[in-house]
Amino acid sequence: RIGTACGDGAVRVWTAPAAAGVPATDGWPVVYRGDFAAADAPGWAPADGDWAAAGGVLAGTLSAQAKTGVSIAQATLGADDLPRTADVTVEVEASAPMLVGVMLTDPAAGRGWMPLVTGVPRPFGAAGAGLLVVNEKGAARFALAGPVRPAELAPGRVHALRVYREPDRVRLFLDGREVVNERLPAVELPRLMVHGSWGAAGDTLRVRRVEVR
Numbered sequence: 001r002i003g004t005a006c007g008d009g010a011v012r013v014w015t016a017p018a019a020a021g022v023p024a025t026d027g028w029p030v031v032y033r034g035d036f037a038a039a040d041a042p043g044w045a046p047a048d049g050d051w052a053a054a055g056g057v058l059a060g061t062l063s064a065q066a067k068t069g070v071s072i073a074q075a076t077l078g079a080d081d082l083p084r085t086a087d088v089t090v091e092v093e094a095s096a097p098m099l100v101g102v103m104l105t106d107p108a109a110g111r112g113w114m115p116l117v118t119g120v121p122r123p124f125g126a127a128g129a130g131l132l133v134v135n136e137k138g139a140a141r142f143a144l145a146g147p148v149r150p151a152e153l154a155p156g157r158v159h160a161l162r163v164y165r166e167p168d169r170v171r172l173f174l175d176g177r178e179v180v181n182e183r184l185p186a187v188e189l190p191r192l193m194v195h196g197s198w199g200a201a202g203d204t205l206r207v208r209r210v211e212v213r
Contacts, residue, residue: 022164022171025087025213032078032192034058034210047193049073058207062098062199072197073205074103078212080190088163090194091209094119094155098199101132102163104170104189110136111187113145114195115163115172115180117153122198124148129172129179151179158208165189 035041036053044053049072050061060073082088082104092100097119105112112134119127124144129151133143151174153159162173172180192212196205 022087022173028087028213030211030213031081031083031086032210032212034077034207036207043078045076047074047076049075049196051075056208058194058210060194060196060205060207062196062201062203062205064201070197071199071201071203072195074193074195075207077192077194077210080107082165082190082192082212084165084167084186084188086163086165087213088165088192089209089211090161090163090207091158092161092194093158093206093208094153094196094199095204095206096155096199097127097153098155098203098205099195099197100153100161100205101195102161102172103134103191103193103195104163104165105134105191105193106187106189107191109187111189112191113170113184113189115161115170116195117151117159117161117172117174117179118148118198119153119155120198127152129174131170131172131180131182131184145184146180146182149179151177 036058041053062071062073099118101114101116103114114132117129128148130148131145164171167186
């Protein structure tokens, strides 16, 4: 709300329209559900770092990248069939402060959008939540779309990250609270990935539940 007081004593208040709510998606068909009960559990693939599935947990250990020195763990979830409208829930637990994101990407085009929550000030100068734009084929490979907003991803606790993707918008909810709401181009982003970075080599990101509708 924005309020003004005028010289004649009148007070005027403008209230911004409320953001549209996320529709009920319980009845939507399940596109992918992560089952990490065994080491050979299907439906995921390592991309960076060391990953293993056991006991219903997919655990990734961050490893330092040779070119940048940044420690990263990434894994692909499901097939490359994420629709333009999707509801994604990922339950995560970080062993130490780090950046954790859910990447929506088109590997053929070299582009992606990653709603994220970071518990460290690097690389944005502040901890919090935001939307990272990735352009592997552009001059600026990484950029923030919008500000970093207050949010806390406490290590040693299980947090629910819910990403609601519409054709031209992406929203991130942390433990039920909306922390990111940004527009994005209406493009295909068929690949889903879970990402951990900016921790120390050897830190772990544990994924306990994944569901895509």
